[in-house]
Amino acid sequence: MRTGSAIIIIPRLIITVIAMTVTFFAFPQSNRGTITPVESDDEAPQQPILHYYDKHGAKLDKPVLYLVELDTVSKIRPSSPYPLFNGISVGVNFADAIMTLIGQQYSSYNILAMASLHNWFFPVLEAGVGWGRYSDELNNLYKIKAYPGMYAKIGLNYNFLYKSDPAYMVYLGLRFGMAGCHWDKTDIKTTNDAGESIYAPDELNQKCFSIFGEVLAGLKVKIVGPFSLGWNLRYRLGLHSSKGLSPWFVPGYGTGPLGFSFDAYFTFGEKKKKSNALLRDAQDIPVQSSADISSAEPAE
Numbered sequence: 291m292r293t294g295s296a297i298i299i300i301p302r303l304i305i306t307v308i309a310m311t312v313t314f315f316a317f318p319q320s321n322r323g324t325i326t327p328v329e330s331d332d333e334a335p336q337q338p339i340l341h342y343y344d345k346h347g348a349k350l351d352k353p354v355l356y357l358v359e360l361d362t363v364s365k366i367r368p369s370s371p372y373p374l375f376n377g378i379s380v381g382v383n384f385a386d387a388i389m390t391l392i393g394q395q396y397s398s399y400n401i402l403a404m405a406s407l408h409n410w411f412f413p414v415l416e417a418g419v420g421w422g423r424y425s426d427e428l429n430n431l432y433k434i435k436a437y438p439g440m441y442a443k444i445g446l447n448y449n450f451l452y453k454s455d456p457a458y459m460v461y462l463g464l465r466f467g468m469a470g471c472h473w474d475k476t477d478i479k480t481t482n483d484a485g486e487s488i489y490a491p492d493e494l495n496q497k498c499f500s501i502f503g504e505v506l507a508g509l510k511v512k513i514v515g516p517f518s519l520g521w522n523l524r525y526r527l528g529l530h531s532s533k534g535l536s537p538w539f540v541p542g543y544g545t546g547p548l549g550f551s552f553d554a555y556f557t558f559g560e561k562k563k564k565s566n567a568l569l570r571d572a573q574d575i576p577v578q579s580s581a582d583i584s585s586a587e588p589a590e
Contacts (some may be wrong), residue, residue, distance in 0.1 A: 301334045370408035370452045377456075379404045379518070379558035383418070385552040396436065396539045400443075402553070406560070410452035414463065416443040420541030432478045434538050441469035441542030443504070456560055457512030463522070465504035471537040472497050501530040510555065511577025518555040524548070 340353040381404070386397035400418025407413070417443055424434040445465035451458055475493040483489050508522025526547045531537070539545055 320356070351526065361476075370410045371564045372406075372409040372456070373561055373564070374408060375559070376406040376409050377557055378406065379555045379557040380555045381520075381555035383416075383551045383553050385521075385550055386420075388552065395419065395424050398441070398542050398544065400542065404447070404555075408452060409456050412447040412448055412449060412461070412463075413446055414443075414445050414465070416445075416465070416467075416542075417441070418542060420469075420539070422539045424538060429481065430477075433476050435474045435476070436537070436539040437472040437474075439470045439472055439541040441467060441540075443467040443542060445504070446507075455563075456557075457518070459508075459510035459520070461508055461510070463506045463508070465524075467502045467504065467542050468504065469500050469502075469541045469543060470497070471500055471535075471540055473537060473539070488558075496535065496537070497533075498535040498537060499532040499548075500528065500537070500543065502540065502543050503527045503529055506551075509554075512557075513538065516557045516560075518557060520553045520555065521551060522553075523550050537538075 335413040341350070342353050358528055381402050383398075383402065386394065386399065390397050398418055399422030400416045402414060404412050404414045419438050420434040420436075420441060421438040422434075424436075426432055443465045445463055447459075447461040447463040450460045450462075472575050473496050475496065476491040477489055478488045478492065504524045504526050506522045506524040508520055510518055510520035512518045526543055526549060528540075528543070543549075
């Protein structure tokens, strides 16, 4: 009995499926609901909209065309809460003044100027003078007198605390430096072929022009009012020396690749932090709300 029923039901199911398939393809496609993808063009101009009511809900005698800019959420970009120009600092480096007190035989002194861009990037200009005197007291082989020479450096500091109070800086920096060197080397002892100690001719009025680079890391802390103190560690790399000479001392560079600075600063023109720390792009689209729709009265 059950087998007979199955034999009857299965053909009916097949016929029903065939009929549904024929019906689906027989009717035009336009009669069916379709999903049409919508493409948005942010650059396309907004189209005017007809308004039949004013903002109070009163019907207008004639519809009013009004161009409404859609509410727009501007792209938020990471940025500093400070203006582009946020002051300038001038300072002096006094590290070598301390080191000469404990026996260092050379010194470089410089002034510097540092501009604050968004409290983020700090272009720096340094200029100064350096000199020194060296005597080989251990072996007494020679003496060097380095005459005062000018030097200049230009570079940039990157402040990692650019969103914080400008009173504090933790930064990395780069410098490109140039210096003029002028020295005498005297009392040069050497040995002759017989092994006897003799004096070689003095090397007087030696001059060259040196180019070098620096990578540095440092801190700057506000002490009181516009006055701040800072220090940094520097790794120096000699890039070029004219005439193939290797001076014992290069103004602004020193005598070796490692160095440091202690700086005292006075800062001018520093501005307060903006209230909104999330800055919009410069070309933000103004936000237009429905409240701004013209409240036109019915025409008489």
